[in-house]
Amino acid sequence: MTTVNPNAGRLRRRKRLQKWFANSGWYVILISFALITVIPFLWTALMSVRPNSASVFRPARPPEIIPYPGLIGWGYGQREAQAEGEYTALPWDSSLPEGTQHGWWRNYTNTFAEVFQNVGLAQFSFPATTVNYYRVWTDVNLPAYFFNSFVVAISVVLLQLFTCSLAAYPLAKMRFRGRDAIFYLILSTLIFPEQLTLIPSFIISVNVLGLGNTLQGLIIPFGANAFGIFLLRQTYQSIPDELIEAARIDGASEMGIWWRILLPLIRPGLATLAIFSFIGSWNSFLWPLLMIRQENLYTLPLGLAFLEGAFTGNLRTVAAGIIVATVPIIIVFLMFQRQFVRGLSGAVKG
Amino acid sequence: MVSTPYPGSPDPLAAEAIAQGKRRRERRRTLTAYGFLLPSFVFFFIFLIIPLITVVYLSFTNYNIVTAPQWVGMDNYTRLFQDPLFWRGLRNSFIYLVVTPILITLSIALAIVVNRKLRGIFVFRTIYYIPAVTSVVAVGMIFEIVFAEPSGLINGVLLALGWIERPLNFLTHPDSTLISVMLVTIWRGIGFYMVIFLAALQAVPEELYEAAAIDGANRFQQHLYITVPGIRPAIIFVAIISSISALKVFEEIFVMTDGSAGVLDSALTLMFYLYRQGFVNLNAGYAAAIAVIFTIVTLGFSIANLRFLERGSRDNR
Numbered sequence: 001m002t003t004v005n006p007n008a009g010r011l012r013r014r015k016r017l018q019k020w021f022a023n024s025g026w027y028v029i030l031i032s033f034a035l036i037t038v039i040p041f042l043w044t045a046l047m048s049v050r051p052n053s054a055s056v057f058r059p060a061r062p063p064e065i066i067p068y069p070g071l072i073g074w075g076y077g078q079r080e081a082q083a084e085g086e087y088t089a090l091p092w093d094s095s096l097p098e099g100t101q102h103g104w105w106r107n108y109t110n111t112f113a114e115v116f117q118n119v120g121l122a123q124f125s126f127p128a129t130t131v132n133y134y135r136v137w138t139d140v141n142l143p144a145y146f147f148n149s150f151v152v153a154i155s156v157v158l159l160q161l162f163t164c165s166l167a168a169y170p171l172a173k174m175r176f177r178g179r180d181a182i183f184y185l186i187l188s189t190l191i192f193p194e195q196l197t198l199i200p201s202f203i204i205s206v207n208v209l210g211l212g213n214t215l216q217g218l219i220i221p222f223g224a225n226a227f228g229i230f231l232l233r234q235t236y237q238s239i240p241d242e243l244i245e246a247a248r249i250d251g252a253s254e255m256g257i258w259w260r261i262l263l264p265l266i267r268p269g270l271a272t273l274a275i276f277s278f279i280g281s282w283n284s285f286l287w288p289l290l291m292i293r294q295e296n297l298y299t300l301p302l303g304l305a306f307l308e309g310a311f312t313g314n315l316r317t318v319a320a321g322i323i324v325a326t327v328p329i330i331i332v333f334l335m336f337q338r339q340f341v342r343g344l345s346g347a348v349k350g
Numbered sequence: 351m352v353s354t355p356y357p358g359s360p361d362p363l364a365a366e367a368i369a370q371g372k373r374r375r376e377r378r379r380t381l382t383a384y385g386f387l388l389p390s391f392v393f394f395f396i397f398l399i400i401p402l403i404t405v406v407y408l409s410f411t412n413y414n415i416v417t418a419p420q421w422v423g424m425d426n427y428t429r430l431f432q433d434p435l436f437w438r439g440l441r442n443s444f445i446y447l448v449v450t451p452i453l454i455t456l457s458i459a460l461a462i463v464v465n466r467k468l469r470g471i472f473v474f475r476t477i478y479y480i481p482a483v484t485s486v487v488a489v490g491m492i493f494e495i496v497f498a499e500p501s502g503l504i505n506g507v508l509l510a511l512g513w514i515e516r517p518l519n520f521l522t523h524p525d526s527t528l529i530s531v532m533l534v535t536i537w538r539g540i541g542f543y544m545v546i547f548l549a550a551l552q553a554v555p556e557e558l559y560e561a562a563a564i565d566g567a568n569r570f571q572q573h574l575y576i577t578v579p580g581i582r583p584a585i586i587f588v589a590i591i592s593s594i595s596a597l598k599v600f601e602e603i604f605v606m607t608d609g610s611a612g613v614l615d616s617a618l619t620l621m622f623y624l625y626r627q628g629f630v631n632l633n634a635g636y637a638a639a640i641a642v643i644f645t646i647v648t649l650g651f652s653i654a655n656l657r658f659l660e661r662g663s664r665d666n667r
Binding site for chain 1: 393
């Protein structure tokens with residue numbers, strides 16, 4: 001027995017190794033495509049932490065692609081930190097101009113440059129900095145854009161959840177005259193590109209309803225969603241009729257059934273719709289571009305698009321803005337990806 | 351005559367009363383149903399049905415959004431057909447359609463790869479989907495930085511390797527701007543369509559592949575004769591939605607050309623022209639005519655897609 005066991009272990013290990021080799025071709029494909037997907041993001045991130053100087057690629061020298069902490073901090077006083085190597089401005093610091101925000105900056109360049117020199121990576125490394133992030137956060141009104149985008153996206157989600165979950169219920173679970181006709185009418189609106197109605201919608205929103213230059217103007221036109229109705233109708237259909245019948249016999253009103261029994265049951269569908277409409281609203285550009293004129297009402301994509309105007313030629317700060325605007329939505333996606341993928345597949349199968 | 355609810359019921363009057371009650375209940379149920387539909391209907395009415403009618407009317411008028419529209423008959427359409435920029439927009443929108451077959455091929459291939467049961471495959475699926483949730487604006491700007499001259503990612507690497515002498519003009523040459531933007535659309539779309547095809551692939555029964563393998567079909571043949579017909583509904587769906595979004599492309603171009611439609615309007619698409627006429631030059635009537643033509647083109651294309659791909663599936667059976 002004692003001789004068999006190590007053999008078995010070796011065999012198993014070899015088998016695993018063989019499997020790995022058999023699959024390695026697939027992993028090469030997977031990894032190279034993942035690189036194609038990720039590298040543009042990484043490149044942007046790399047640009048966003050570079051100090052405002054020299055390019056990554058230098059003639060006859062290796063590219064600088066490994067960042068190490070350089071000028072790190074937040075607030076007023078980067079220049080002093082850069083000059084003195086280390087600088088911590090405190091609220092009572094008399095060298096601060098009157099009324100400026102105090103900050104905290106330290107220049108780690110020398111400390112870490114030495115470390116990288118010792119490892120032999122000095123050629124590839126460069127001092128990373130948070131200057132671009134601080135600048136983009138203060139010089140343009142990025143917090144306001146964030147706030148606006150968030151308010152608009154959350155409002156659109158709540159409104160659509162309300163209207164779509166109401167409308168999908170009778171279409172899935174009640175029998176009444178004209179039901180199928182209405183359903184197919186709603187579905188057929190998906191065929192029309194929204195650009196067809198762009199001009200009249202704009203005129204109605206601005207000239208008739210007075211929604212021009214308001215955040216409401218970015219919310220109300222998206223109050224109903226044909227795709228959402230379609231999606232939730234499918235979710236309702238998975239609920240057994242007996243449940244609703246039983247509630248009706250118990251004397252519950254349709255409104256009560258909807259609110260107390262059905263809504264909790266269709267939560268997965270609601271989550272899918274919520275994330276779809278959140279991302280759709282968060283990323284929408286053309287409509288806000290038309291509706292919003294005032295800078296303090298910009299949503300994030302608008303602010304981003306005009307960032308280049310604010311920092312002409314300074315791609316590093318623009319890159320920092322892109323990263324700040326993109327990371328939250330990626331985090332939201334990673335948190336809810338299961339609902340997301342399920343919703344997409346469900347919509348296709350239906 | 352109303353049918354008796356209980357076949358054995360001897361009393362016709364009772365039956366009539368029951369039927370009446372039933373009708374009343376039915377009416378109330380219909381009312382309730384429409385009550386549930388009302389909130390959505392209000393939004394659809396204001397922001398979809400009225401605009402649909404209005405846009406057709408506006409396309410026959412001269413309208414600058416501020417003063418009242420003036421009826422001009424077919425004027426906008428005749429002007430449109432003599433407008434070289436309109437034809438360029440139409441041509442560029444059709445050129446943009448090239449992304450559709452590329453996207454379908456690449457995303458089916460990728461879906462087949464990520465459908466394999468490999469360790470860590472979920473991580474890859476998630477990574478591939480990230481561009482789809484990133485806003486078009488952010489993606490466009492990321493690629494402006496990637497395409498930058500001379501120190502962007504691609505030009506920088508190629509110059510450093512000495513493969514090129516002068517930086518490639520991705521976004522600063524009339525011939526290449528549209529192609530560069532198309533590359534970005536493909537990059538952003540693959541993951542999204544991959545998920546759709548993945549869902550369709552998982553519904554294809556595995557036994558079919560085993561049977562084909564026994565019959566001596568190689569892997570490529572298996573995919574050609576089993577996968578492609580098996581996921582045909584998904585292919586039709588993707589063909590339609592991706593060609594619609596290719597025809598209506600605007601945001602990518604707006605962002606990557608800084609709102610200019612490229613050097614000498616070289617990347618002007620139909621949607622971009624609509625935006626420019628309607629909201630920059632304030633020719634809303636003219637823009638409405640573009641919108642109508644655009645919709646006819648889009649609908650025609652969707653129907654053609656449907657016909658073509660459906661016929662293919664009938665032939666196979």
